[in-house]
Amino acid sequence: MASGDVRLSERGGEAAAAEEGPASGFVVGIDVGGTKIAAAAYPAAELRTVAELRQAPSPRLAERWETPDDAEALLDLMSELVERVARQCGPVSALGVGFPGGIEQATGRAVGAVNIRVGDLPLRAELERRLPGCRVAIDNDANVAAFAEAAVRDCSELLLLTLGTGVGGGVVSGGRLLRGADGLGAELGHFPIRADGPPCPGRCPNYGCVEALCSGQALERDAQQLAEAHPDGQIGRLLAAHGRVSARELAAAARAGDADALWLFERFARDLGIALAGYANVFQPRVIALGGGLGSAHDLFLPRALEEARQRALPHIWERCAVEPARAGEAAGTLGAALLAAAGAINP
Numbered sequence: 001m002a003s004g005d006v007r008l009s010e011r012g013g014e015a016a017a018a019e020e021g022p023a024s025g026f027v028v029g030i031d032v033g034g035t036k037i038a039a040a041a042y043p044a045a046e047l048r049t050v051a052e053l054r055q056a057p058s059p060r061l062a063e064r065w066e067t068p069d070d071a072e073a074l075l076d077l078m079s080e081l082v083e084r085v086a087r088q089c090g091p092v093s094a095l096g097v098g099f100p101g102g103i104e105q106a107t108g109r110a111v112g113a114v115n116i117r118v119g120d121l122p123l124r125a126e127l128e129r130r131l132p133g134c135r136v137a138i139d140n141d142a143n144v145a146a147f148a149e150a151a152v153r154d155c156s157e158l159l160l161l162t163l164g165t166g167v168g169g170g171v172v173s174g175g176r177l178l179r180g181a182d183g184l185g186a187e188l189g190h191f192p193i194r195a196d197g198p199p200c201p202g203r204c205p206n207y208g209c210v211e212a213l214c215s216g217q218a219l220e221r222d223a224q225q226l227a228e229a230h231p232d233g234q235i236g237r238l239l240a241a242h243g244r245v246s247a248r249e250l251a252a253a254a255r256a257g258d259a260d261a262l263w264l265f266e267r268f269a270r271d272l273g274i275a276l277a278g279y280a281n282v283f284q285p286r287v288i289a290l291g292g293g294l295g296s297a298h299d300l301f302l303p304r305a306l307e308e309a310r311q312r313a314l315p316h317i318w319e320r321c322a323v324e325p326a327r328a329g330e331a332a333g334t335l336g337a338a339l340l341a342a343a344g345a346i347n348p
């Protein structure tokens with residue numbers, strides 16, 4: 001019913017407004033990470049212009065903290081921040097939270113969070129109880145980032161793929177987030193592309209998922225194996241010196257022409273191209289935006305990945321799909337959470 005719409009003045013926003021009243025005053029967006037929490041406060045009126053202006057407004061207040069270990073402390077921190085914004089800036093009508101795990105939308109509970117222990121708490125209900133009069137939207141962090149990316153591009157058909165330590169992403173279709181029946185879907189990193197591939201990290205029981213092949217940790221795992229096989233090579237010497245080979249060091253070795261490092265990026269690019277072709281065929285996005293920490297190594301894999309995808313995707317789909325670096329940047333988490341909350345994106 002009232003799910004978010006990237007253009008808040010359009011249908012989804014109006015439906016939400018009629019049901020819950022438009023967000024006014026300030027809207028707070030909080031991005032909960034495994035180690036850090038970022039928060040930003042935006043005037044509600046300025047959030048309504050993001051799609052039109054194609055840029056994020058400047059937050060009136062932006063802060064970062066260490067992520068508390070337990071759920072009670074996390075909830076306390078979030079509600080304290082909203083109260084602080086209310087004191088320093090003005091009334092807060094909505095809070096949006098991007099969370100590192102699946103959020104069951106009917107209950108607002110976190111399901112399958114990997115980096116943060118919140119037990120079985122109904123996060124949304126707990127925040128609403130602590131913040132009377134403030135409506136709360138909560139969603140997976142990759143979903144809120146995709147929502148922000150769609151808004152700053154004014155694009156209603158977009159897929160965001162974040163390539164970092166893991167692989168995440170979100171899908172906006174018809175201006176709304178695709179979440180599946182309970183809000184737990186769109187796990188783009190856990191789409192298998194190699195039947196006999198390596199085990200997927202984390203709690204995923206599968207093999208050969210995109211996350212098991214096209215992530216920073218996949219690169220580091222493969223670099224370690226190559227280093228052990230070729231201890232006299234450049235990667236082998238890095239492993240001997242540092243005890244591990246980071247994705248950044250691997251990229252530097254590839255740029256210096258190391259054949260092993262180049263081979264790893266070649267395989268990474270091929271797998272990524274297979275994934276991009278599959279996502280394009282299934283969702284037909286206008287834009288596939290690539291975010292995440294591996295963006296600094298795009299020169300080592302993106303041209304090859306795009307060529308692989310072009311050869312594999314359905315041609316009439318691929319020719320209408322642009323693949324570009326994400327634009328929303330570091331603010332995507334807090335901005336997307338605030339946009340969802342402003343849109344009244346509290347799903348039934």
Ligand SMILES: [Zn+2]
Nearest residue numbers: 190200204209
């Ligand atoms: Zn998986």
